[in-house]
Amino acid sequence: MPPAAKAGLVDALAQALDRTRISSAACDRTAYARDLWPRGLIGVAHGDVAPSPPDVVVWPETTAEVAAIVKVAVARGVPVVPFGAGSGVTGATWPTHGGIMLDLKRMNRFVALDGDALTATFECGIVGEHLEHELVRRGYTMGHFPSSIFCSTLGGWLAARSAGQASTRYGKIEDMVQGLEVVTGSGQVVRTGTSTVGPDWNQIFVGSEGTLGVITEATVRIARAPEVQLMRGWEFARPSAGLEAIRRLLQRGLRPAFVRLYDEIDTFIAHLGTSGPWRGRAGRRAPGPDGALDELRRAALSLAIPHVGPLARAALGLFDRVSRSGCLLVLGYEGDRALCTAEEQVGNAELVRAGGRDLGPAPGLRWLEHRYDISYKQSKVFHDGAFVDTMEVATTWEHLLEMYEAVKRAVGRHAMVMAHFSHAYPEGCSIYFTFVGGSSSRREAERIYDACWRDGLHAALGASGTVSHHHGIGLSKAGFMQEHHGELMAMLRALKRVLDPAGIMNPGKLGLP
Amino acid sequence: MLKPFDRQLQYCAYCPKLCRCACPVSNAEARETIIPQQKMQFLHLLHRGQLSWHHDFTQVLYACAACRACTSYCKHPVDVGPALLAGRAAAVAAGAGHPSLEDFDFTFRYRLPKLREAARAQLPKARFSDEAEGAIYPGCEAIATAPGDVLRTLAVLDRLGADYLRLFDGDELCAGYPLWAAGYSDAFRAHAERVARAFRRYRKIVCGCPACVHVLRRRYAEVGVRLETEIVDLTEFLEGFIGLIPVMQQVPELFFHDPCYLGRFLGNFDGPRRVLDALTPRRYEFSWNRGDSACCGGGGVLPRTAPLTAAAMAEARLSEVVEAGVSLLATACPTCKRRLGEAAARLHARDGGTAIEVLGLIDVLDRATS
Amino acid sequence: MSELLQRLVATVVGPQHVSTAAADLADYAPAGTPPPGDVVVWPASAGEIAQVLEVAKGNGAALLAVRRGTRRRAVGSTRPGSAPRPARPTVLVDQRRMTSVLHLDETSLVAHAQAGITGRALEEVLGRRGLTLGYFPLEAFALPLGALLARRRPELAAARVGPIHGACLGVSAVLADGLVVHSRVAPRHAAGPDLLQLLLGCEGGLGIITAAVLRVRRIPESRTLSAFAYPTVPGALEAGVECLRRGARLAALRVYDAADAARCLGDGGAEGPDVPAAGALLVCCCAGPTELAAAEARVLADAAKAFGGSDVGAAPAEHWWRRRTDSEEGPAAKDPDALVLPAPLPALAPLHAAVVSASTAAHARCRVSIARLHRGGGCVLVTLEGDKRSRERAHDRILEAAATIVGEPCDPLREATAALRAVLDPGDIMSPGSLAVAPC
Structure with missing residues (x-):
């Protein structure tokens, strides 16, 4: 990111959220410089732990703050990378163009539970183990058990089309999603749902890996805890x-x-x-x-x-x-x-x-x-x-x-x-x-x-296979998107132009600019 | 200093953050920089000389309550808390300790005589003894902030027929946990030697604080200080009276909070529960309990290095008690009792609702036996 | 102009597959309304559609995918006031010649077929191999696949699959720039947004679907039918929904109110069963491996009884099943006094109550059943009775009441949808006026 764009960014962001939740400290920039893409771990083994640090890290607490941050980024042409728990294995959260790292984990509230409809609503920064724990103690389960459940968030699952170990019964995350709240790349807050006209926006934002907007809240299907x-x-x-x-x-x-x-x-x-x-874990x-x-x-x-x-x-x-x-x-x-x-x-x-x-x-x-x-x-x-x-x-x-x-x-x-x-x-x-x-x-x-x-x-x-089933694309498979989708990539590029006209949302991922 | 942790640091550097969900500090701050894996990676880099020992980076070593919750999720022999405390020691040695802990060794020593004065002033003189078969060692937290608790402890011991236990008499009323946690390793060793000398006058010491017990049993040995005195945790001691407790009245329903040092460090999960079950008709469990219990924020000198985070941790811990509408919370550690009690008062002042009263095991026994 | 167009498109599809005859064009409009285009073509392939598109583009014409038969508005799936006919020439594309089954993969149980084949024709091909699309309402099978998938239709749902577009694994389509695209077929993927979902339900506005790959299933080896009587419709509904919540993957279930049960199940004379004079009747089909269907029937019976139902034997359900497979029962497709109101599961009971009170307030009688239930929702099927005026009054009041409960159909990202159309189809050639809906 050019110094000119950087200058004043923190001050501008301070209009959007409290200064205590904005950091450009060296340790924070280092910690957010990579996810768990194994190619990055090869670098770690050779002492390269911060391949692409962001310029600023922010921790919004509300959707309104997220929207305000995105608007600041649009105004200044600064990239925004939504971040859950950074356990992705594709480099999808590497801030390769610098900019703002948007950590969503302060948005981790359990918003609603509907035992009749069997749905639950959470803010997207909630970590998987916490989400499942909250459901289990109320007699339900999400049925979503990725091996990253200890270290990934609901937002990350949605962004990367995650699958859990019980997917044959409960489906992948895209089968569970009932509605989303999304801040688009222009800072607009939209709610997708079960509407039946127009595109199925749930399925457009699921898998978008932060390139079209920031998923801030989701309603998912749940099940009763198994007998x-x-x-x-x-x-x-x-x-x-x-x-x-x-x-x-x-x-x-x-x-x-x-x-x-x-x-x-x-x-x-x-x-x-x-x-x-494995010490200490009773039973x-x-x-x-x-x-x-x-x-x-x-x-x-x-x-x-x-x-x-x-x-x-x-x-x-x-x-x-x-x-x-x-x-x-x-x-x-x-x-x-x-x-x-x-x-x-x-x-x-x-x-x-x-x-x-x-x-x-x-x-x-x-x-x-x-x-x-x-x-x-x-x-x-x-x-x-x-x-x-x-x-x-x-x-x-x-x-x-x-x-x-x-x-x-x-x-x-x-x-x-x-x-x-x-x-x-x-x-x-x-x-x-x-x-x-x-x-x-x-x-x-x-x-x-x-x-x-x-x-x-x-x-x-x-052999007629997909390029990914549940880890997503990120940087690691970006070069294979064209081969996977063929001419349909034109539609993805069109979506990008429409939902992120300034081109600030997680640039360089999914084979998009 | 960090050599023994070499493999642990490497394992963490390559780990997919599998324990992150357990860390109450990073859960409270939601900051990636201070999840256990990152803290260990920073220490790894500092240790390898890839980062310089500067507060810019060493600060992350202090965002740890040494509560060992992460260890519950680890399948390798990695013990993040003690490793980070060793890292703090290296930081102090390199002149890159935490600003809020500057000259901590000095203030620690300065505080000891004051603690003794406070003890002398507020506790029954006749109970002190500088030589005895068994002595009560209440812990610095209780003496400094809750002498009433110590008085109640003595009263309960009397009722249980354990009036033979005297009060420890000496300047060394703190076992040195704060020095260990703050990374003042030389001062810690010197203090441990003094405590060991003072303890020689007693055959058995009953400690009111499980963190003291851990330090006395484990950390002293690590720095080469041998104790000849038998160290007993107060909860362990009280367990011996189950079935003999003269219960006069049952105590209303309550939650039990596992202190990190009693549970994950001393391995005593069932003891306090058995004692409580003799005294109350209904004991609630937190949904995160036993090995998965969430820390109150009192460990690892966190209240000094990150007071807001420590406070948030205590408040977060109370949320299930508030949700259940239960008004009593029992625990078995003076620090937990204080931190959770203060948080309960803050929550009540802020949100109203049921006022939660936080009790130690002794307090519950006191109520049941009066 | 249209003659020029006709000549041009004829070079693509052959003169016998183009027409400007009024009689041909009239096939694509409701009686008494003008035809929606000037020329109709019957292409044989996606490539031909792409070429027709090029010709249309070059002549300033628009392209509209159509099918024969009245363009009827399904309640709940479209909006009032469809777009006015554009002032430029319009080429109608009817894929009625594109009816081939391209590949039937019996290993994976997927069928690949051209968009012009009707569900019924596809079912015939599948049936010969012991396969089926599933227990969808028969009206779903009346449509060609292209039309079936161009609009998301929550009312065309089966208990296990949900709405029929959920059975679609992939499509081929012609985009406005003439590209023929094929979505990659896989059980699931994690390669970005599901771009297939831009084409499904896009009303031809983002692309014309030319072929589809659909999941099919084996015709179940065994079927267990059962029926339970309840004092009230909500009670019967709750029992059925409880089974779904417990994870029983029932093949079909339906709740009748007393009047509808008497009418639909009690009219069989000698062959018809006795319908108990209860407030409501729950009929249910469990299908699959014999032991499993039996176990599901037991779960159903438990739930049915726990919610106050009494087992009335299989006879009413068997009658229901015969009628169901003979002809889609409930409100007939063209009956103006029939309403199909799709709703999410929790909204079904309130919707039922609203329907009853709205028709009572309008002094009309109505028969109601709740059908097409699946994990995500179901439909309230209403048949109005009584004199014409009160029927009409009731019709309007019911729609109003339904809208307050279920909401008007809307697109939460209407502007984005319009912008997407503008990007992909800057000339507004593909189905002009499509996807123009109210914001939520």
């Missing part, structure tokens, strides 16, 4: 057999909450579960065997990072063992007791018919207990000098295996890759690839990292 959770593990010889079973199950009209099929390598890791002590402590996981982790690193070579032979042996170990399917129903019991009964028969081996409830319960553990492993991988990232793409059942093979092959040229299939729908499914790679040189690590994404996404798109 039961019926979890179970199944083993299939190959991913294709497991996928066929899932497809048949869903197309018969069953709606389990949790559906996760791990490929052979991911199964090996999932079976081993958590590592390290939830169950540290898993760490040794075998460490073995695999080291093996993975040795494959992924050539210079760790000596372990490679052992690693290959291990992977050979792993690849003969079968695939784990975790399936769980939750909700009304009578309905879930019947669903499980029908579902079990279907899975047996499809060649599944019933492992009983234990693997399912174990998964449930450790459902958020996977994110903790990231630190270990980076600490060991590698990088890890995940690529979540989706397609219809018809193309799913083709996409699985294509992406695995493409990414596998550069890094070690494993996958699980989660977020299954009657018409298709998403695949969640995890890849680990690295190099001791930052430049080389970034080159490998970029190659994984470039080749992986081209493969996914080529």
